[in-house]
Amino acid sequence: MAGGQTKKAGGEGKKGGGETKKGNANAGGGGKKKEVKKETGLGLSYKKDENFGEWYSEVVVHGEMIEYYDISGCYILRPWTMSIWEAMQEFFDAEIKKLKIKNCYFPLFVSPTVLQKEKEHVEGFAPEVAWVTKSGQSDLEVPIAIRPTSETVMYPYYSKWIRGHRDLPLKLNQWCNVVRWEFSNPTPFIRSREFLWQEGHTAFATKAEADEEVLDILELYRRVYEEYLAIPVIKGKKSELEKFAGGLYTTSVEAFIPNTGRGIQGATSHCLGQNFAKMFEINFEDEKGEKAMVWQNSWAYSTRTIGVMVMVHGDDKGLVLPPKVAAVQVIVIPVPFKDADTQGIFDACTSTVNTLTEAGIHAEADLRDNYSPGWKYSHWELKGVPLRIEIGPRDLANSQVRVVRRDNSAKVDIPMASLVEQVKDLLVTIQKSLYDVATQKRDACIQKVTTWDEFIEALGQKKLILAPWCDEEEVEKDVKARTKGEMGACKTLCTPFEQPDLPEGTLCFASGKPAKKWSYWGRSY
CATH class of the missing domain: 3.40.50.800 (Anticodon-binding domain)
Incomplete structure (x- = not known):
């Protein structure tokens, strides 16, 4: 996709995005009078409602947010973008400091032995891990991974630093970049191989403390979207199939793009439980002098937020910034x-x-x-x-x-x-x-359904679907399989915390078994 997406603007054959240069002096070398540019050359070639993908590509380039780079899936973030990221960072950083979370920085390289220690977690990221195999012309004796996320980078040191209950809670955050070598279509901000984010990693003595923080952080993510980016989001819990690999449970804020009928995961706050603590031996002596394992969380939001903002607010004239x-x-x-x-x-x-x-x-x-x-x-x-x-x-x-x-x-x-x-x-x-x-x-795109036929009809109309579900993993896999097509399969987006009434005897839209909850379903980015 890189390098070929900037189209001629408005059919005028002018360069787009501020590339109209100063007018030449009058022909013939006589006068020095400046020519004032009147034709803008700035109009977009594509309309948001007619060709969303090309419209989006044009807007982020002509709006001077990104520049394409010569490595596919990597983008230059221009000052117009960085100022938006800094505004969110300033808010979020101040808020997490109120929660006594401290900033740190860990290296971006991961040794294979540490990366492979947590099997389930690694399997979730394995296809996307980029490896360094050479130094100059020499092959490295042991290849080194570049972090796709930092659990396995940080937790060996949590094990070293946490000894007793007085060392808890340990609450750290880092603002950094990560690399995920995805092979699906790269899209600026939405799906790129390198992106900026913050990632928080915290450890507690009790599950109750961890549970409380998961929701505190999720509320901050809601505020980033709703108060700063002016985008409505739904707070909820991910299904077992969609949760963070190796974690206990995942909560998220979910946005929706009406033009494409796709949901988009806005940010996630995970309770990791004690799985990583077990693998990395993060133990402590509790107040009774007994050995115990910590409870951990991790949470992150990334520059994807900016892409969601462009998609939601942009129009046929370009960007619309809150x-x-x-x-x-x-x-x-x-x-x-x-x-x-x-x-x-x-x-x-x-x-x-x-x-x-x-x-x-x-x-x-x-x-x-x-x-x-x-x-x-x-x-x-x-x-x-x-x-x-x-x-x-x-x-x-x-x-x-x-x-x-x-x-x-x-x-x-x-x-x-x-x-x-x-x-x-x-x-x-x-x-x-x-x-x-x-x-x-x-809200005009939200469709409440109770049967499979209604579900398929709503999916065809690019709706955000709220349906009663039996909460069984096999049923979700079956829905994915039955809806797989050119547009991509449908999956659960989240189970909203705000649950509509579920009358007794309500059946799952997909299996016909008794429904346990209402969940949002749809295609997603």
Whole structure:
């Protein structure tokens, strides 16, 4: 997929994504007058509803979020992306520190002996593990794995550091990269061979403490999605078939992409139980002086979050960024007409940026004189900036600015005297509106079914399906097998914590046995 996805924009034969260069001097070598670019060359070739995959590929490149790299499945994360990641990181890092979780860093290399110690866990990751086999021209005596996750890297040292009950709880987190050499279609953010994430690894004296933390962390993941990325998620528990390899149970937040009818696992919080403690001999002396094994958790969210945000909020003009994660919340654009006081307008733009910046709003002015205002509008719409401020001669004369929302194109004139207050209100309104609209679209796709025929019909309509289930692994495997096709098999996404009423005598939609719970089903990324 790499390298071939940037298509010509708008059928105009122009380069997309900000690649329109400065105009040449007039032909013939006479005048030095600058040519102002009016044709944007920025329009997307594909519409979100018509070709979602190509639309997504265009948006993340033209929106200057990623650049393709010469190794398939690996991507350059540009500053526009990193600022979003940093906004989430700042929130999450502060919250886990309130829970007394400390940051650390472990090496990215894993020895084969340690990696293979926990059999079930390794089998879950084995096909995706990348190996270093050479140093220069020499073969390594023992190949070294690159971490796909860090349980087996960290836990030998937990065994060393934990001796007695006073050493507990041990609560560590690291912000790092991991490598999973997947062979399914790579997709920027959603499925890549290297990605950034945080991974927390904690050890407790009791299961009750571990259970409590699993849900505390899951709530933080809900907040990342709903409060920062403006994406509704469902909190729930994974089936035995879908849980983390080697763990006791897995909880997750699940998002849904209405355009494709696919669920997407947003983040996971696992209770590992005592399985890893047994394998890595993480024992401690309890308060009675008796030997006991720790209870462990691990939890993570990754740069996949950013891809979900693009998919949910983006439109045919490009990215739509929630204000809470936007590097630039307000872009100020001068609109000088012929014979206008151009310098006065430029000064007003600079002054507006300074006023907003002092108030804690991320604002910038686009004062480039080789692009027309129309080109700039398209450029910053493509990059998803939440608010655009336009200042022209009339605005200058009336001591006002024109403000345009990215999410719904609504325009309003605001007096300079109340600029900060009204811009802050608008940013809050946009954040809430993005979440509300995404929730309405998601909820419109939820289909409650009770029979196999209803299930198949809903699956064909790209629905997020809520169905009564007997909670048997063989039945889930059977559903996967019976729904396997070009679009991919259907599976359980999660069993929601908020359970609808399950009347006595309700039968499983797939097996006809007594149902034990309601679960969400669907195709997924």
